[in-house]
Amino acid sequence: MAVLNDETLPLRSNEDVVRARQAARKYAIGLGFSLVEQTKIVTAASELARNTVIHGGGGTLLIESLNHDDRRGLRLKFEDQGPGIANIDQALRDGYTTGNGLGLGLGGSKRLANEFEIYSEPGKGTRIVFTRWKG
């Protein structure tokens, strides 16, 4: 599998979340994803970027466009050195939240992905990898 192109963005502020969305959109369009697929990708990017800023104390987003056996894909890696997630299963369950509101970010994002990995431990930060393959 090859990484065709990549870009790293900081995730420290609200504006960074907007920039992350825009970058994800740009890459998705470039890879030829359909409108619905683009929307799913950008929505997940928004959720996960916001999580990194608000819960992770800030971090980075690595966007990679992939090629595997002639299939194009987009990978988003969110990383932070924040407090980490104590109970990942619980966090993935809908309705769970530490802040206000619906707390659907994590579980919802997983549903929007083809591949989804979370690496997190209390005190060791969090890394989330979201991948979507074209068509």
Add this chain to the structure above:
Amino acid sequence: MTEGSATAPTRTSEILRQNEPALLTEWLQQQLGAKAFRSGRLKESELREQALEFLSAFVRALQSGKAFDPESSAWSEVRDVLGHLSRSRATQGFTSGETATFVFSLKQPVFTRLRQELSRDPAALAEETWAISTLIDQLGLYTVDLYQKGREEVISRQQQELMELSTPVVKLWEGVLALPLIGTLDSSRTQVVMEYLLEQIVSTGASLAIIDITGVPTVDTLVAQHLLKTVAAARLMGADCIISGIRPQIAQTIVHLGVELGNVITKASLADAFAIALERSGMTITRLAPRA
């Protein structure tokens, strides 16, 4: 696909070149007698033309002395002829075997020629026969490959046309759309059609869409989920959907699969669904004059 025989049949090449017209006649005789040809799907003139085209290209390619290689330029003319042949035979409804026979049937007249010309040199006869036989086999197999690709293109095009034909969105009334689905629904087709329906809802400003599945023989979990997601999406947008035409078998499947319909309205017939649609729009149908 096997490639590159050890030796190119160089003496054969010369023999064939000198006897091309006679060879063509014998080869045609062979094919015209075959059962596949007699079914009438192919005109004799067409066969003649194809045979002539192939044979001359074949003989020319043999002159290059190069073994058959689908990539090499020496065989590009033969490749083109076979490509053309495979595709046209596929559309005419011939099987891959019948199509490949066009090539394989060339062996007989070629062997006959070789036996005549090389009768005094058995070693050479054996060697040349083996080499040309291998080469013709490769061409035959190559023809089958091309045929397969051609069939796949036809099928995919037919699928596309069928999908377009069978998923029209119809405006039943002001603000009421109907989507009569016909044929087997697979996951990807359902998704495409559902997205199309939602776009139509926006562009026509319809507040109600009736998805009619009378023409759908079976529904699996994935398709049922797509339908339900579409209804949910339409509701989020401010419209509503009714699913109609649910046959007893499909109703059974849905229950059996444990798919939760929730509060999605379902009606057995499109007519019932239409009646509800009218009611929702605050309308009713009245007779203009009493029946005599």
Add this chain to the structure above:
Amino acid sequence: MERIPILKMGAYLLVTIQVDMHDQLALTLQDDLTDRIVKTRAKGVLIDISSLELVDSFMGRMLGNIAAMSHILDAETVVVGMRPAVAITLVELGLSLKGVKTALNVEKGMSLLEERVRRSVDGNGRFER
């Protein structure tokens, strides 16, 4: 500081949300709207999201909050113009936007608002404002 404009249309308030709204802007909108509803004694709020290319859980929360707060302030909220791709994604995301009424476009949204306002006055026998 940039803010999203709120237009007054008779007894209603109209908000058109543009693309790429960041979180702070959304929070400011919530505050501004609550303010304006009280000041203008608006009976309804129409939020036009036809320019929005995405609605995530934060946005969904914001719309839900606006609907809830307006309701307390005796105004109804209708969200209009959701794009199909957004609706499909929301369904996948699992966001149901409970408590938020939706309509296909501004025109239908207005009829919906007028109907609900009419019903609430007639039905509850409240004093006309």
